[in-house]
Every structure is written in structure tokens, then in C-alpha cells.
Amino acid sequence: MGRRRGHTEEQVLATLRHVESGTTVAEICREVGISEQTFYVWKRKYAGLGLSELRELRQLREENTKLKRLLADLSLDRHMLQEIVRKKKL
Incomplete structure (x- = not known):
């Protein structure tokens, strides 16, 4: 659920x-x-x-979630590029 x-x-x-x-x-x-x-x-x-503080907290949490996703995507891209470079050296 x-x-x-x-x-x-x-x-x-x-x-x-x-x-x-x-x-x-x-x-x-x-x-x-x-x-x-x-x-x-x-x-x-x-x-x-207060209401404004609660809204700000929600916005900060949403921004933090977006940044975590961006970091994960960039880490994956970096890993993929390292694999390509490693294969080309062989």
C-alpha cells in the first residue's frame, strides 16, 4: 500500500x-x-x-531530493565513462 x-x-x-x-x-x-x-x-x-516556515521546509526537502537524484545520475555517468576508458586501454 x-x-x-x-x-x-x-x-x-x-x-x-x-x-x-x-x-x-x-x-x-x-x-x-x-x-x-x-x-x-x-x-x-x-x-x-508557521505556515511560511512549513512551506520553506517542504521546498527544501524537494530541492534536497532533486539534488540527490542529480548526484546519483552524475555518479552513474562517471562510472560509465570510467568503464569506457578502461576498456579502451586494453
Whole structure:
């Protein structure tokens, strides 16, 4: 089963802030359609962040993923070129 990513940053922050207003975690989770475990994962990851900080974090993670892919591609290209050079020397 794949992961579902159906909640926006705004929804995550609204959910976390709604509990601060006095509503119980169980009620909020039922309304939003998430498990309590998911709520606490969100709380651990995003507590204390503003919306702009959360968006910036997401952008940095996306950029990091792209850079890792680029590094992997370049490493593969380098390896292939080294194999070609090695075969030509023989």
C-alpha cells in the first residue's frame, strides 16, 4: 500500500492549532479523518512552525531530493565513462 498525501500544510497546522483551543485529540482526529498516531507524528514534526516556515521546509526537502537524484545520475555517468576508458586501454 502506498502512502497517501492528502493533507496540505494549511490543514496540518489548522489541525494542530485546533487542539490548542481545547478540543480533544480524539475529536479532531475523527473530524479530519486521521489516526491519533498521525496527529502525534504531525505534532512532533511541525509543532511551533508557521505556515511560511512549513512551506520553506517542504521546498527544501524537494530541492534536497532533486539534488540527490542529480548526484546519483552524475555518479552513474562517471562510472560509465570510467568503464569506457578502461576498456579502451586494453
